[in-house]
Amino acid sequence: MTVTVTSLGEAERARLIDAAIRARASAYAKYSQFTVGAAILADDGTIYSGANVENASYGLTICAERVAVHTAVAAGQRKFVGLAVATSGGLTPCGACRQVLAEFCVELPIVLVDVDQHNSAREVQFSALLPECFRLA
Ligand SMILES: [Zn+2]
Incomplete structure (x- = not known):
């Protein structure tokens, strides 16, 4: 599979960062106190954001990134061009x-x-975070 590295324009990058930081304020991190905000940019320019939502049954906790992706997919999006994640560290x-x-x-x-x-x-490429990932198609 050929991987084409893409990058964000300055305006897109700034919008994503702002959305991720704002989303972090809504995190429900009752147990870890580790708040995360994420924002994903669909190819039509729409941004979907998410925050981590913890649960007393720890395994049911969901990360901000998955909240953002699932929200976007539920809205009909399938193609994404950027993601921002805001955390301490x-x-x-x-x-x-x-x-x-x-x-x-x-x-x-x-x-x-x-x-x-x-x-x-700082910007990283997805392929560097998960090389040779599991894919059925
Ligand atoms: Zn996660």
Whole structure:
């Protein structure tokens, strides 16, 4: 499979970062206190955001990235051109979220926002986070 690396324009990147930071404020992180905001940009320019939602039965907790992707898919979106994730430390998506993203993205620029460092951001490519991912098609 050929992977085409894509990148975000400055305006798209700024919109995504802002949406991820705003989404983080809605996180329900009652147990870990680790709040995450995510925003995914569909190819029609629409942004869908999500925040982590924890549960007393820990296994039922869902990450911000999956909330954003599932919200977008439920709205009919299937193609994505960018993702931003806002956390303390600018962390990468977990393995489960990477596999969910793999269902819809061969390549995707991901902006990792560190809210502890004045919202500094670095961009990574999806293929670097989950090389040779599991795909049926
Ligand atoms: Zn995750």
